[in-house]
Amino acid sequence: MLAWAAGRTAGGALSAEVAETEPHLRAALERHGLTCTDGGPFMVGLGRSLVDLPDAPPLPDGYRIRAQQTRAEVAGRAAAHRAAFGSTRVTTERHARMRQIWPYRAEFDLVVASPAGDVAAYCQGWYDAALGTGVFEPVGTHPEHRRRGLARAVCLAVLRAFAAAGGRRAVVQCRGDAEYPVPKRLYESLGFTPYTRTHAYA
Template sequence: MTLLESYTSDQTAQVQRALSAWFPAGTHPGGFGWESATDQLPSAVCVARDGQGRVVGWAGLADGEGRIECGPDDASSAAVLADWLVENAGGTKVSVPVYHARPLVRGALTARGFTDDANAGAIAGLVHPAGDVDVDVPDGYRIRAMDPDEDAARVQAHRRAWKPARMPYPEEIRSGIDPEDESRFTEQAFSVMKRTWLYDRELDLVIEAPDRSLAGCCTVWFDPETGWAEIEPLGIVPDHRRHGLATALALETCRLVAARGGHTVFINSAPLPYYPAPWETYLRAGFSPLDRGTHLTTGTA
């Protein structure tokens, strides 16, 4: 028996622990924690539980984008979550990522009228083995864990790195961005994030610039139960870009994860035509593409 309930932030750790058992055929538990802390989950989210009250799946829907995740052999949850998605979509067009290792989710969706969406692109990602790699940090810069009393500076570094108008988008994208727009990351969001399962201040990395300011930041979510770590997010302050700092942070992550017994670092990125910089940067750093699945779609536009 699968029972559904509305998602609340109090359930975040329970969902994360379920996701830990399913990764890499799904969202990394650290990535889910980041989405929850920063209000980036879909606007409508439900959680599936079995008869013993254990989280066995979840689904979300917002602006024509759906998500369904459950265990690989859980036909009941796949069907119930697919029904929830169809009902909440109300006949509108919905695109859903389906991982290769989740044929039951694919089957549940196709039985309800979903078909392959050739225009949506693959579910991608990037991976790098954890290990003692060479990390080339430019002269005068230093990678370290953030200090306990550095919250405000850490948040401001993120906000400067992710200010929409200063992102390295192509000109046709940047020209449509309001210069006054700001990152959604706040001290309140950071406070929530720090209480999330898998958050570790020693793996919340910053780059200290020659003038002692913070030139960039990178949160590493390491799951010791699986050995997988996810980088989410990583950003470089605009004045310090093009010095190889993003590459240095990513490779330092590989070293730190290996030291903790992990085996792989994952980045939830895709080769987006409107934002090619991250994908290209991590490929140059030695990360390899990961083909995770495809998209299914249904409904009318």
Template sequence: MRRDDFTGPADLRAMQSMCSRLWSPTSRFHPGQLAWSRHHQPVPARGTTADEAISLWREGGDVVGFGWAEAPDWLEAQVDPAYPEVAEELVDWFEEWSDAAAQSVLVMEGDVLEPALLAAGFVPETDAPHFAHHVLDLAGLADVPSVEGYRYRHVEPLEAASRAACHAASWSDVSPSRLTTEAYAALMSAWPYRADLDWVAVDAAGEMVASCLVWLDPATGVGLVEPVGCVPAHRGRGLAGAVTLAALHRLRDVGGRLAVVSPRGDAGYPGPRRLYRSLGFRPVARTVTWHRSLTE
């Protein structure tokens, strides 16, 4: 067993391989989630940004656990259940790296990390905002509805600028998007991105106004929906659901068997959850935030 700090794309790919090998509806990460998390903002070609840290635990040539401190007060992690000893090392590593007075860790309910978190003084916040994993068997996929004045198509390889602008405009009322043309171009080069699974709705002028990105893991046949958005001026027409269905039909055409999506599961942000359930997605698992304060 050895621990290595994150160095770049090869390590991200190794982390994705672990997620693919372990994937189930109750797993924390799909390989596509790691690609999106890494590239939804500009990042250095090598290593990490100044305010984050990523570390990998390996047994032989395989990653069996990783911690991704997105900030000193926030950790995301996944550990192979066959290696529970990694969980304690991972929590210790985060404590050594972080200088935050309060720290939070997001894991799945019932995760192998829970005993190590409890031993380190973290407590679960079951009423805090959380994400709910939803799945959809693609065999029962609904038809794609038409919306007058719009059509659906997949993104072309040289459309990073337009695609990034569509995403940024769609999320502008939630928080300022950090996604740039350069970041989206890097995302399009990352595994397992496929342009034929990156779908948009365009208006009569050809402008992208809604989008759905699906990540297919060919080893499992599972496609992750992440993210979906619609430009505010075009909302209320059903475009977000329609473009998602268009992308899911393509996912099924290329061999996908199951789709997964993880909207908020709490009452604080119910819109996306309602949308996905209207398409047939059903909840199967949820995340829990564990928190500790080092000043109390």
């Protein structure tokens, strides 16, 4: 893979990120002359058992959690993602197409609807029945609805959906450095603990 990448960089520098739990990949990078360049942003892998989940927190009046039911909610889910991340990448059409592709299951892609019916927050889960493991990707809250406990509530609802499907474990990746601490704090409040982190090589 390194040889393939080197042949397509026109002499530019190669870089890669690998998990701490992948020592064989770190060794391969070092054999090819790359060195660890930690010091900037990095990702952390967090996991937790699906046993003894926290109690569901109460939602503010008028908010409710559910799977997307209408075309308007699919559009609202895409709009909430764009607002949460300041990105134009997830359009209504792109999100609708993704919902048609295996292994997507609507019961693991939950939204928090506001009193006005807008999508205020969401947690998209992916579930691997063979491993009994669910993963969050992505999670977001519209800026107009933050600091109301919505992300925590919808994440917990997806954890419960994983457990109801027979799952044993949930995992998520997020920034682990101090420059972007909020997502990690959210997941730790739900009982997630670190099991790995990434290292940068160049």
